[in-house]
Amino acid sequence: MTTMNEQQKIKGEFQSRMDQNELLNCMRCGFCLPTCPTYIESGYQESHSPRGRIALMKAVVDGLIEPDEDFEKSLNMCLGCRACEPVCPSGVNYGHLLEEARDIVHQNKKHSLPVKAVRKTVFKGLFPHQNRMRTLTGLLGVYQRSGMQKVVQKSGLLKFLPDSLATMERVLPEVPTLKELKNRPYHLEPIGVQKKKVSFFTGCLMDTMFMKTNDATLKLLQLAGCEIVIPKSQACCGALHGHSGEKNKAKELAKQNISAFEEIEADYIITNAGGCGAFLNDYGHLLKDEPNWAERAKTFSKKLKDISSVLVEVEFHKQELSLPSQVITYQDSCHLRNVMKTASEPRKLLQAINGATYMEMKNADSCCGSAGIYNIVESEMSMKILDSKMKNVKETQAKTIVTANPGCLLQMKLGIEREGLSDKMRAVHLVDLLLEAVGE
Template sequence: MTTEKERAIMQTEFQKRMDEDELMNCMRCGFCLPTCPTYIESGFQESHSPRGRIALMKAVVDGLIDPDEDVERSLNMCLGCRACEPVCPSGVRYGHLLEEARDIIQQNKKHSFPVRVVRKLVFDELFPYPKRMRIATALLGVYQRSGLRSFARRTGLLKVLPSSLRDMEKILPDVPALKEMKERPRHLASEGAPKRRVAFFSGCLMDTMFMPTNDATMRLLQLAGCEVIIPESQTCCGALHGHGGEKQKAKELAKQNIQAFEQLDVDYVVTNAGGCGAFLTEYDHLLKDEAEWSERAKTFVAKIKDISEVLVELDFHKKGLKVKPQVVTYQDSCHLRNVMKTSASPRKLLRSIQGVEFREMKDADRCCGSAGIYNIVEPEMSMQILDYKMEMAKQTKASTIVTANPGCLLQMKLGIERAGLSNRVRAVHIVDFLLEAVERAQEAEHEEHVRKTS
């Protein structure tokens, strides 16, 4: 519980740091309400809507209310999916207001000792350091491969964990060994004549827990005619920090990434995770008040591009891709759609694949409830949102659910598990699905060649 002194400091910081023009831009029109999952799932509580949260921020700035636990609770219940932004007639940058408010609260309240330890470990000691991320992931791999996982499941040891973490343990991917994570490529030549020279933002979780997806991404870029550079000095994008009230640490990570990429003579900096890509595209806002970095950030941001956009630009959808006949639907990554404005390219790629019957899911653009670590810290609301999403997915009768962000991928796998559909439905990242289509097309071509020559 915050003290009176802490609330007074927070209120002063709200008045100094919140963008009052942006707060005033909200016309209270309500266009955002039907797009907000927490507003809908809370039974239409105004305090759990974008409009309501902006009103709370403005009331704190005006001194009408204290930044107390109720205000913090309302802000923490927000997924940060930013579905409210595309529909806002005034163009309110709600995500920027939310991050600023969360940072003010988190930096000026006294956390309990366990919370301080966890935040220190995650934000300061783990995610900013790729080597530590590899070691932590390798330990998970030891658990998976050594028999400990089977033992823990068989004996019921996992029951000591909260139900949300027990469910998450079931759907974690089998992770690579430490040696594999260390031996990462730094330069890859294009297949055939190079059409583009690109840099690849490999990320932290993506290059450890989801390393095969990164490998698939780089392979697709090569096949599309890209020379690929993967700078070793890049680090975590900082999204977890920016969304979690650790803005200063997010700035430090942003500067490290800008330095890692800015000297490369590349056409694009390519990403394959909607959450990372969206945060990277807002480095210019994050560093707007720092004279040394603001222009460098703008130059960096101008080169960020999602893998699906690059592939469509290079006509990858015309390569005769093929899979076994199946019904496919697509779940949008919120940040890919709402911040990076990328929704058509993934669908264009999927529809181009022979064997795919593409069926659009109702409310495919509504958040799945993952939202970084939201499904861990707010499991009840997250599961409500996920259950609705799975109902929409089931209506398509799809056997394959494709998405474009690691958090969304795990959440959809969790939804499949919860719905008892594991033997009939799978969730897959779009680049893994595209590589399947490439390999299947190559197999079919080889089979046809053998048939003709035999």
């Protein structure tokens, strides 16, 4: 609960920090409403729509309402999927408003000691340090391979966790050994004629828990004729921090990444995670008020490309790609589609696979409910959104659901498990499926 003193501080910072021109850009037309999952799943509550949240932010700025618990709940209920942005006739940068509002609230609210401890551990003690991420992932690997996981699952201990978390434990990928996690490449030559020189953003979760997908990405880039350089000094993208009210730490990580990639003269900076890519893409906005970094951030972001975009550019889809006969469908990564504007390229690659029949899913461009840690902190709403998504998945009769983001991948695996379809359906990252299709 926020105290009166905290509310006054929040209100003061809203008045000084929020972009009032951006708030006024919203015409209240309602074009965003049909695209907003929380508005639909909440029974069409205005406070859970982009238009409603902007109105609440403006009301705080104007001193008409207090930034109380209901206000904070409205902000926290937002997935941050940014599906409202492409359909907005005024071009409101809703995602930027949301991040600023959340940062103001969190920086001026006194958290309980347990919450403080968790936030400090996650945002400062873990994600910014890749060696610690590797150690934690290595321990998860021991849990999986030692037989401990089966013992815990049979013991019934997981029933004390929320249903979504207990199910999530079952769908986590099999992680590499600690030795494999530490043995990462920094430079790879192309296979065949070189077409591009690229640098690769490895990410924190992607190069630990999803390391096999990163390896598949590197192999595809090599097969596509790319020389690959991987900066040793790169860090977490900062998305988790930026979305959770830790903007200053996000800026630190952004500067570290910009400096790391500036040292490499590459055609593109490649990502394979929609969430990371979108935040990297927004570095120019994140650092817009810092003269020494603003232009460098824009230059960095201009080089950014999703793996699917560069594969299409070098005509990888014209290679011989084949899979056993099956129906495949695609779930968009919200940030890949809505921020990086990449939607046709993954589909073009999937449609080029011989033996596979591509079936477009109804509302494939709507959020699956993952949204970083949203499926943990807002589990009830997340599961409502996932249940709606799985209805559309089942209509395609697909054997394989393809995604382009680790959070989406885990969420779709969670949906498959919840629906009891594990023996009939699977969820895979786009690059893992393409590596299968190329016969590697």
